[in-house]
Amino acid sequence: MSIFQIRQKTSGAILWTGSAEDERTALDAMAREAGYADSSALPDSVRAAGFEAARLDLIF
Structure with missing residues (x-):
């Protein structure tokens, strides 16, 4: 799984961040x-x- 962040295109507001298999x-x-x-x-x-x-590439 990857971490994704969903933003509203018009305002740029972050609507959701969490783990998922893909964008869908x-x-x-x-x-x-x-x-x-x-x-x-x-x-x-x-x-x-x-x-x-957007898939977030987090490096620790």
């Missing part, structure tokens, strides 16, 4: 934590702003 599962995890079944269930007004999913 990261978006779904973000939506579930917000109370939705998955990212396709998010309201159109939220999805219209767009999302950026």
Whole structure:
């Protein structure tokens, strides 16, 4: 698993950070934590702003 950060494209606001297999599962995890079944269930007004999913490369 990798660590992903989901941002809203228009504002740059960080919406979610956590572990996921890929960008799609990261978006779904973000939506579930917000109370939705998955990212396709998010309201159109939220999805219209767009999302950026970035894999964070953390080096210790």
